[in-house]
Amino acid sequence: MQCPKLTPLQSRLLASAIATSILIVIWISFQPHNFVYAAELPLHDPLEHATLEDAAPHPGLGERLIGVEVVRDGDDGNAEVEQGYAPDFAYFDRSMIGRQEEVEELQDNDRKDNVALAPGSTHNFKIGNSGRQVKREDLGSEVHSPLDERRTRNGSELGHERESKDSSDSDEAQELKKRQGNRRTIFISVNTCRQPTAEDADDTSGAGQLALWVSTSPNNKKPGPGANADLATEKTFERGYVSLNVSTESEVYIGIAAPSLPDGKTGDYSFQIAVSDNQYYHNLNRTAYLYFVDSDSDSALFITNNFTDNNASLPEYYTWLDMQSPFTMYAFDEDTWSKGMLGLEFSNCGLQEQFSKMNNISVERNMTVRYGMDGPKALLNVEGLTAGKTYKGFLVANGNTSTGTLALPGQEVLSGGNRLYSGFEFQTKADDTCQVIFDLEFCTDIAYAVPSSERFKTNTSGLAALYDGWAKEYFQDFNKSLAQVACNTTASAMYSLARGCPECREDYKSWLCSVLMPRCHAFSDTREGLIERNINSPFSDGTFPYANNLTAEFNATFRNRMAFNQSRNKKIDEVIQPGPYKELLPCDELCFGLVRSCPAQLGFACPNEPAMSLSYGVRDKNTRSMDFHLTCNFPGAITTLDTFKGVAGRLGIQLRTMFLVAGVTGVLLLV
Template sequence: MQLPKLTPLQSRLLASAIASSLVIVLWICFQPHNFVYAAEIPVPEFVQHSELEEPIPQALPNAPAIDVRGNILEGGIEGGAYEGGYVPDFEYFDRSLIGRQDEEVRNLTKDESKTVELSPNTTVFFIFEKGQKSKSTRSVVVDGLDELDEPSAENNSNGDAIREEASEGPDGELVKRQTLNRTVYISVNTCQQPAPSINLITSPPPQLSLHVSSTEQKPEKGKNNVASIDFIGGYANFTTNTTRDLYIGVSAPGLTDGWNGSWSFDLAASTDGYYHSYDNDSQYMYMIDTDSDSTLFVTYNLTSSNSSAAVSDWAEWINNFTMYAFPTGNWSDMTGLERSYCGLKNQFDTTNKIQVKSNITTQFGGEHPKALFNVQGLETNKTYTGFLAVGGNTQAMQLPLGLAKEDGEVTVRGGGQVFKQFSWTTKADDSCQVLFGLPFCSKVAYAVPSSTKFKTDDAGLIALYDTLASSYYENFTRSLDQIACETTSTAQYSLARNCTHCAEDYKAWLCSVVIPRCEDFTATDPWLQDRNIGMLFSNGSLPYAYNTTKEYNATRRDRLSYNQSRVPMIDEQIQPGPYKELLPCQDLCWDIVRSCPAQLGFACPNPPADQLTYGARDPDGKILMCNFPGAVVSLNQMRGGVEMVGVRTALVVTVAGLAILFGIM
């Protein structure tokens, strides 16, 4: 189509309009406030350069709104659910990018633990923010955090130090303000650790490390103003005073050849005391006795009160107490976790047939409540390592330290407490069996002569021993009833002792004599008495078969005290093999001579017969050299009032037809 022909005037008007338009466009483009300035855009802390170089993923359909820390906003971006923070108004950053900051720094709340998985050669970080109040006055300043504030002499009502600071106000004047100087307790347990991939590993597993700072937001070993603590036995703790936020890091080392796996740990911070605890000074536990497949343990007194209410209260708490047992070897599941409550709990494998039964008892001295543990399912002649642990609770639990320490109590908080480990070895044969819980001889709790036919029949063995002792005691009470016990003081047989004392001391002596304390025949302690040396072992061998000298025959083989048990019933019905007896303490005999009426004719054997019948206590009270009611292996308190050593006249006394067994030659 042919364009219309313009007149000269129209051509000039069109050229003028085009030129004017170009001038306007150029003027707009060259305005200064519209120039684009090249400036460095600060990258948010949660976005790394490597992430920006990666392709930006397409937004997920219907993706929820996410704040700067990666938290999902309930009301969405447009709903205004998030206030005071930056919310991206573009759709490209999904949670795979923005959510990573939540994994980098985690908040710790007072007395609330965090359990975290940790891979080799990695570190996780936490922050314990200021403002979480303390109830404790305890304070320990640890070297390594020089920038932390020292407490002042002034304290608030909670016992925390108050620190005054001066700063310049808006008008230039100095303004005072007070800040709270907290004592912060940080503790951590390793709950899981790498395992050896080959059987030849003998070294302990690699340990984690704890790092604390109030200035370095991502504390690691080697950085300035960072205190670093290596875990020991799966446990680390740290205490400091500060008015600031605390930054915490937990690092895992790399694994060498022969190790596989990762770690998990439980971390907590508190202003009242350590959430997790370990006591390296005391076992808080004593072994009573052991046999070939079980062992009996007892704790210290759980309270200084022996009232029935105190016993009842602790009976409800017994589930907080537990004991863990592991076979001792070059490397076992508990190695590297000896101080960690959650680590021991996780590693205790019930499939290894080890079972621990517990209850509250008052039978060991003073009638105070104690925790009793019966560990079953052990192997013959094997060494085990044990740990007493107390589980945590929402409320702190107080334990009296008793003989463990001289000051104060043990406070067990939510993370639990582990006490110092201990070891023991089971007996080598089945001639001894641990018994406890007898109806009459209730203070008997140790290994007694037994045999394979009673190995799984505790009730039957208890019935034999307890019935015999109670029948002897019944005969004794008939004789005691002939004494004028309830009479005036001038008519009583003693102003210091009475018939009640006589009955108590007789029962203690009777149960110790009728129910002997049994030891392995392989035991070498010189104060043990050989029994049944003429019997065969379970493998058919004969004790001392190699020794046929005349001297040996005269001193051992031909002596009844070596060839039979103290009580005929033991050999007739129980029929144990050769064993050794821990003899009753001689003061048990002296007690009944002192406490009972002379009409009953009690007396103790003279030397040398007494050496084959009774044992003497360790003068220092450290070794169990003879048996008495309530005796334990590591703690045997000396009984008082047993210094009447001159009363020794006869070997056997008959009371109302009862043969009182002071010993069999």
């Protein structure tokens, strides 16, 4: 067949088309064939959660196979898990096809997070490393991370910086940047808020403790039991509390792991976690930091140690007094404590959660300079207790904006979060014969239980006003007598060069308030140093003490003795009618001090034996200054607390600092 004859123009077009086709074939033959690939994946357990896991890199390409499980709705309405593949595109961002599963991110801003946790499981968190301000205590400034700096510059600026870096940065500036870097210290603290409980009501054993796992390695982003344990630090909770600080330049990965549920336990865990870049959010102080004032049948009074010195010129002195008390208390009786509380002694949120369920107990909180050393302190009155019970108590301080710049003695600034103190034990009195009074207008340092009765059980303020009013009346009569003495005169005419009328007034007031308001204990109290009062009066149930002992010897030596058959102050028996009770006698130093301070013409004198032993007690001279109990009463007297659960030792306070120099007043009320 004869080929058609082409025109010159057609010939040129054909030649161009052929040449173009040949070039396209050559270009295609030199291009890579694997722009995208697909690979079969290994089978997965269909019971596992759908996750994205990194697989081995593809040989020579630096790419990763991504194993996935695809969850679809089956014909029967149930979810079906299919195995498949996920393509990894060399030139596309991961966000186009899905990302690896992320763990929960925490913010290091003192924000607490509460999380429930099933037994045998692990909950993971991470603390990011970008977009953050890092506090630099060593440099006195805040430094942005390098990632933040890069995000705020455009491309031309970055290019210019790279070109001029070597010439513009001095050795000193390079060293400073090296020191700053992105390293920061992260403070991690966790409390167990809830734990499994025993199915058997008689089982008082605690559940297993949680564990904290921390990693800074990108190869262990989910630390926990069995997950690259050599790349993580493990720390077991201690009685519901754990803390750990990490200094790092990288992201921090955290795991909270719960043990498997032991036999006889049911329920799950709950915990509270917080991170900070300056101090722990949850703090633990292994002292009670609290002193026991006294208790009655349904309340107990406590004070903390002083927050500052007794110096009203200090600016923080009034700052403490003017604020709402940051301290509160938790209290649990023996029955409540035995039901699932063991193992939470160091957990603020655990104790708080249990305490919030006990609606009958309340805590009144105030700031004061009274009672003992005259510095600012917190006073806590716990009400709604049960008579004759032993309680476990816990003091806690909650930080707020007012406490942000204030530090307790020997402790860090309580700027936020909370500080829990070690537990202690205290007891309530067995009956309503005694009642705690405090915050009196005249006898300002009286804070303890005084003789009372059921008629004043719900009228504490009325009982306090009654006692305080009696003291004011006696003091007015005393002032009239003291006014007859020449107090402001020449040294040669003064009754004493060592003491004067101001000291006499002060010592008389201290003595008067102590003897007019006996420190009361239940009649069943067996501790040493107590004397029985009002034994010829009936108990609240109508019975009498020693009703079966009517011998002449007993009557002569005990029943008919004034010291035993009535109260120290007759007004107590006439108006209050407390029934039988026991009294902690006032200290003999009150009597001796009064006689030394006041003029002889007033006629004050301490009784002789045996009346002296029935009217005054003697302070234990062998008591160590840091471990003591009361053997006699004086204004501002407090006692120490017994700690428990293995916390060694007791708290105490030097007796000299607690005793307000007191004098004593005359024969008027000495017995």
